[in-house]
Amino acid sequence: MTRASRIPLPALERLSTYVRSLMELKSAGKQTVSSREMEELTGVTAAQFRKDLSYFGEFGRRGVGYNVCDLQSRIAALLRIEAEQPVLMVGAGNLGSALIAYPGWNAYRFRIAAVFDNDPQKIGGEVRGLHVYDAGRIVELNAEIGSQIGLLAVPAPAAQGVAGALVEAGVTGLVNFAPVKLDTPPGVRVRQISFLRELAVLSYLIHQD
Numbered sequence: 605m606t607r608a609s610r611i612p613l614p615a616l617e618r619l620s621t622y623v624r625s626l627m628e629l630k631s632a633g634k635q636t637v638s639s640r641e642m643e644e645l646t647g648v649t650a651a652q653f654r655k656d657l658s659y660f661g662e663f664g665r666r667g668v669g670y671n672v673c674d675l676q677s678r679i680a681a682l683l684r685i686e687a688e689q690p691v692l693m694v695g696a697g698n699l700g701s702a703l704i705a706y707p708g709w710n711a712y713r714f715r716i717a718a719v720f721d722n723d724p725q726k727i728g729g730e731v732r733g734l735h736v737y738d739a740g741r742i743v744e745l746n747a748e749i750g751s752q753i754g755l756l757a758v759p760a761p762a763a764q765g766v767a768g769a770l771v772e773a774g775v776t777g778l779v780n781f782a783p784v785k786l787d788t789p790p791g792v793r794v795r796q797i798s799f800l801r802e803l804a805v806l807s808y809l810i811h812q813d
Contacts, residue, residue: 615656619679621646622653626676627711638669680713690717690749692775694766695757696726696736699781703757704732717749722762739766746773753777760784767794 625645629637639650646653657663660682663670680686693700693716704716719731720739727738737745754770756763756778763782770778771792778794780786786794 611659615659616683618646618648618652618656619683621648622656623676623679623683623685626672626679629672630676634672636669637672637675641669685713688713688715689753690715690751692718692720692742692746692749692751692754692770692773693757694720694739694742694754694770696721696723696731697757700757701731703755704734714753717751718745739769742769743773746775751775753779756780756782758782
């Protein structure tokens with residue numbers, strides 16, 4: 605087991621926050637940044653920021669700070685987002701359309717390579733300029749695309765079947781927006797996204813006093 609494989613998941617999540625802030629600094633023309641400045645930008649303490657980077661080796665110079673371009677590039681490489689990755693989108697409804705329209709795909713080097721749906725009224729049409737394919741062709745088309753990431757923007761009853769098709773097609777990472785737990789084989793990673801769960805937690809927090 606490598607050192608990187610033992611990195612806690614929260615640290616990986618914070619790294620994605622750091623890289624976004626570094627992209628913004630880079631766009632603004634800033635060349636160096638301190639851990640204190642990163643704390644102001646991200647809300648993560650300077651000590652935690654330095655600890656997170658320590659999982660991967662030495663970064664920055666004492667008294668000088670971190671080179672913005674270098675640190676952004678190194679974190680991007682650690683997260684494996686330095687090269688473009690194709691993504692399969694299943695679900696061409698309102699949620700799928702909104703996700704496709706999200707402007708941040710290119711910055712993180714992700715590309716929606718194909719959109720799928722099982723609605724005959726959507727199949728053959730377009731969503732945000734992307735052709736909508738029959739969901740029954742996921743395995744066939746991914747043999748050419750080679751995507752390892754799939755997004756599920758489908759109703760809960762359809763999610764397990766879609767997940768099975770994506771796994772059969774060679775996808776090993778799923779982002780599931782459906783409110784249902786997926787049964788997947790070992791080696792397949794699932795990230796569950798629930799807007800309602802976050803709203804419920806937020807409701808508690810703002811009313812706890």
